[in-house]
Amino acid sequence: MTAGGRADVVVVGAGVIGAAVAWRTAQRGLSVVLVDPAPGCGASYAAAGMLAPVAEAAYGEETLLGLCLDSAARYPAFLAELRGACDVPVARTSGATVVVALDGDDLRALDRLSDYHDELGLPVRRLTGRDCRRLEPLLSPRVRGGLSVEGDHAVDPRALVQALLAAGARRGVRLVRRSASSLLVESGSARGVRLDTGEDLTADVVVVAAGSWSGPTGPLGGLPAHLVPPVRPVKGQVLRLRGEPGPAGLTRTVRGWAHGAPVYVVPYGDGRVVLGATSEEMGFNTDVTAGGAYELLRDALALVPGLAELELVEATARLRPATPDNAPLIGPTAMPGLVLATGHYRNGVLLAPVTADALAGFLATGVPAGEVSAFSPRRFSATAQQVSR
């Protein structure tokens, strides 16, 4: 079978965002081709899958927080629908999140987060060190305080991508395991992509969902400079552990600061645990380093000492697609036919439902979705060349 051909929509990149957009768009009756040489092997492969808008809330990013809360609220129905649409099981963890602090400085960081939650009216409960250990007995006796965030859950991102791909395939999404090497442009409009095989995939719309490879150093040539998304890679290293499943394990996601270093520990409830993550500006380097692994283990063991007994099964580094304002690029660009769904930085898994819903609606109706209007790629178009590195 040829890898070329034509479709209504070509989606470049089959991570959690591209796979979700493809599935949702195919549900609207459009023909969709999804192009990726290694589906689900980018940032989605490393992600811990926290659905944690409240615990992750950051000053000055209230607009993004709104989008994150919107997407988190969509998750239960999104997963329920996905479960009905394929045979790949994807569960949301039933536990909540506890945010903890180890020393005085960590407590002050916790205070600031807690004050911010209060300002925004977010439902969070302040905990003493003893409260923390009552909730989660595996926490270190050195934990001095915390926050309980009942609404923040997690999902296994690898299972999620596989489910989205399977659901898409059932809806007729064609997966082409090749790289898109350049955008096809005709009379100023995007008209598809050229594959690394040299074949052309023509389409009315091209959705770029290529994560860090959406940016100026990505493979997708043919974009006018002012349209290249201002996305840069931010390396994250994570470790995966495995213990006995059962009640002796961690039941909640633990986030926090260990002597100033932010760290998270995400249990999936079946013995698997993810520790993350470093945050490094290292270009496209994806080496797992001795120092990265050391810091993750040091900080996670400081919060949850009993993790030392668990098997270390994997060390992975991948690239978060960051933007100048830490918010994603979702929607049409100045070039007709060229749509972005990228730059989701730390929030790709969390933002998949709202991104996919919004774009599928736009692709089916031509009407841009209001819920993502603040995240239009056009907000950077005047300055794209300065901010892209």
Added chain:
Amino acid sequence: MTAGGRADVVVVGAGVIGAAVAWRTAQRGLSVVLVDPAPGCGASYAAAGMLAPVAEAAYGEETLLGLCLDSAARYPAFLAELRGACDVPVARTSGATVVVALDGDDLRALDRLSDYHDELGLPVRRLTGRDCRRLEPLLSPRVRGGLSVEGDHAVDPRALVQALLAAGARRGVRLVRRSASSLLVESGSARGVRLDTGEDLTADVVVVAAGSWSGPTGPLGGLPAHLVPPVRPVKGQVLRLRGEPGPAGLTRTVRGWAHGAPVYVVPYGDGRVVLGATSEEMGFNTDVTAGGAYELLRDALALVPGLAELELVEATARLRPATPDNAPLIGPTAMPGLVLATGHYRNGVLLAPVTADALAGFLATGVPAGEVSAFSPRRFSATAQQVSR
């Protein structure tokens, strides 16, 4: 081809010891079959390959030290001969070893080792912290003192096993990639082994070189209880790093104590570095654990902070075959035809030349080799049942 058959000698276990014994014995004109389901994949696969009898010298183990020094002295000629006997390159590192101490307690441990070296007349040079960094600029500014051991080198154990297997094959050693499930005994004498295929491999002599699997929980049934070697597994976890080759890297093996924890860092001179090792009584468990990796990284980075930048490429756990007196079991047993070459604990790579030379001589001439007489398996035969666990 059938896996059964007959030979003069069957060697059970193709780690560094078994492979060396097989090669040396075949050089003497005997026909040899080497039996191992996964050659070189046991303790030899994890070993760092330090040839470090002086830096590793331990109180009360002078007899073992003598054997280690004897074997270390054989290494240059052994490797030279091996290089001529196969196409697998095996280099000894050109650098020496520096033993370092970080805090006051570590310095006292260093003093005790240094005093012991003086007592034994071993050629070691005492260093200040500044001396240490002059020798090896990558050492931490916190290193407070050390010892320079010029005679202690290292060899890549994986390359060594491959070279020994290749050299053996050239000499006609037949490698059978199966498990030996039981010893064949006839009129009270060992007469070969039965394979897990059910086939018999008959031989005049059976050499058990199965490392931790030589002991009471190993697969080799058919041994009378008083002849089961008192070998137990001691788990060791090691990490492998990779950096740029070149003069910026570590040039010497660094051993030492980091706040009481012993650790070693072995550079192979081509950018590869091994960090080791934990020492755990965990039966046959070979999980790499979060806690094991954490401690190795913590201690190695405390001595050589710049290792943090190196890529973490592998985490491995394997089982050292330990004996009640930490010394190996080399030579004939009370059962005619049954010979041991096992229990080398921390010193398998180092002791391969002397073990192989001694056993090949014995197998070819019937005269036990004087250099290993103190390591006869018979020293435990009266108490074998008590000491085996």
